[in-house]
Every structure is written in C-alpha cells, then in structure tokens.
Amino acid sequence: MRTEADFAIIGGGIVGLSVAHGLLKQGCSVICIDGSDTDFRASRGNFGLVWVQGKGIKAPFYAAWTQNAARLYPDFVCELSQETGVQINYNQAGGYEYFTDPHTLSQRMDEYKQLKEALNGDYPYEFLSSSQIRAAEPMIGGETIGASFYPNDGHLNPLQLLKALASYCQKKGLSHHLGEELETADKKEGVFRLVTKKGLTISANKVVISAGLGAQKIGPLFGFLGLVSPQRGQILVTEKISPVLNRPSVTIRQVDEGAIQIGDSQEQSGFNDKETQAQMSRIARNAIKVMPKLAQLRLVRAWGSLRVMSPDGLPIYHQSRTLPGAFLITCHSGITLAATHSTNLSLWLTGHKNAPELSEFSEDRFHA
DSSP, X not given: OOOEEEEEEEOOSHHHHHHHHHHHHTTOOEEEEOOOTTSOOGGGTSOOEEOOXXXXXXXXXXXXXXXXXXXXXXXXXXXXXXXXXXXXOEEOSOEEEEEOOHHHHHHHHHHHXXXXXXXXXXXXXXXXXXXXXXXXXXXXXTTOOEEEEETTOEEEOHXXXXXXXXXXXHHTTOEEEOSOOEEEEEEETTEEEEEETTOOEEEEEEEEEOOGXXXXXHGGXXXXXXXXXXXXXXXXXXXXXXXXXXXXXXXXXXXXXXEEEEEOOOBOOSSOOOOOHHHHHHHHHXXXXXXXXXXXXXXXXXXXXXXXXXXXXXXXXXXXXXXXXXXXXXXXXXXXXXXXXXXXXXXXXXXXXXXXXXXXXXXXXXXX
C-alpha cells in the first residue's frame, strides 16, 4: 500500500472519506490512517438526517453553508451510486420540526424570520398549523400544535453512504490503513512525516485531521487547540411496519427498512456512549406526545452514540499556523455536510482559486 501521497487524512469516517472523495476527484493522491472498530464512531451511530432547519439561527454563515450542502446532495448521492453500484436509500422531500409548546413555536417563528432577513430572503421555510400538519402526516396527533417545514431537508441510510464513499475512494486509489493510531508527527523540508504505533511511516505534502473526537489528542500535535468534546445522543428503534410517515422530522423518522427511529437527547456524559433507561423513557414519552400511535409499537433496539462538538457547536475548518499544510476539519453534522465537504473543502485544501472563504469557521473565534 502507498506510504507517500499528496494528502494524508487522519480519520476515515464520513467526514474524512467525503474530503478524500473530493481530493481524489481533483486528481490528488490520498492516504487515510483510520482507527479500529472499538473507536467512538459517529459515522455508524448517527440519526441519518440531511438537515438545514434550525442550524445557524445565531450564525447565518453556518445556515448558508448548510443550505449549500443540502442543495448539492442530490448530485452527490447520484454520482456515488452510479460510480459504485451501492444503493443509497435517500429521500430529500423536506422535513419537519414538531411543536407542542406555544412559546417555543412563537420563538422559533421569530428566529426564522430574523434568519431569513439575514440571508437576504433565501430561507424557504414555512409553518404549518395543527390541522395542516395532521393532514400531511396522519400519524401526527396528541399535543402537536404545529410544525415548521423546510423543503431541502431529508434523510438517508448512513451506513449505505459510508459504504459508497469507501468503495468510491478505494476505486479511485485511496490507500486506506485500518487499525492504526498516530504516535508522532513532524514536518521537514516541506514534507510531513507521520508514524503510527504499529510503525507505519507515511510521508505527505499536506495533512487533514478529520478524526472526530480523536482531534482532542491529535490536534495539538499539529498546533491546533483540540477543542472538541463528546455529546451523547440516544436512539430508539421500533419494529418494522408499512410506510406511515411521509417525511422525517428532526427527532422521528421512518427508515428505509420500515422501522421508526426516534432520537431526542443531548447529554454531557463524557466518553460514555451507553444507553440509559431514564433517557430512553423520556425520549419515548416526548415522541408519543407528538405521535400517540407510537405507543402501540414494540421497541426492538436502542443505542447511544457520541456527537463531536466544538465549544459553540459549529464546524471547525482551520489551517495550522505552526505547521502550515496541516488542516483541522471537525463537525457534528458530517452527514449533512458531506456533499460540501467533498465539493468545497477539497477546493480549500488544494488552494483552488474558487475555494470558499472559511475564516468564520476557524479556531480564531475561540481566542476572542
């Protein structure tokens, strides 16, 4: 396997492989150092949403970045499927956020109005009344008083996306080293030299750290702050049933196999991804408030997984000042941002003239 390349990517989840996808399309040679199956992997435990609404309410530049990612998604998924033959069960017909509290609904209406103004009108949301959302989604009832709708929201099977990205990248020449852990890194005469604990030595002109929570430890080796922390989310899965939901919501979706997936927790639990009875009960109660008929279904599975969170919840895209050519890419929305990570971050990494301006996503914001 290749041990010299234009780029070395540390981390082979959705984020790392999305970046690799874009770099390989530009003709760059890429090596990926990936960890083991025992690592905390958000790519295999996430909710599977491609989601715009609610993101960037206090940061319009992030809302615009997310919008662009969602708009790139149809072509991104189509190309991956055609190139690899991997079917990605993907639906982007819009999505909802349900409300059971009048104050929360009123607050969200005000926030979206302000965000739309900040984006010069480019935020095509709408709010549905109780009767409108119940007509659109017969499963909705209970305490639901309304819903927001955004037309570019959607969902997919994240494992299919991960498989398609891995297949594409390997087909295009990615050298993928599994079960490795970085031990040392330095840069001499413009070339990075990375050494793993197993003794693998890799030379690369540039390095991308997309190791999720691993950036806490790996980032400082390249001059980054390592400001990421875990946030646990728990997910419940029901038995498989015939299609009853037309569109996903931010907390409830019906997956392609028929099960209904429910996720509604943001927990500060450290590096602990175990599910808990208390949270699972709370998640189920909240879901039943919106969809009372869920109470009739059997729960067959549950799991916890760790999100990768920066101090303000936004992505970090930053080039090291102490070791130029080393880049940090981290976010908690790797599924949603996959298309723009491929298309636009690859331009930024290669210094292309059409690269996006990303200074608002840099680590510098944490020095203020």
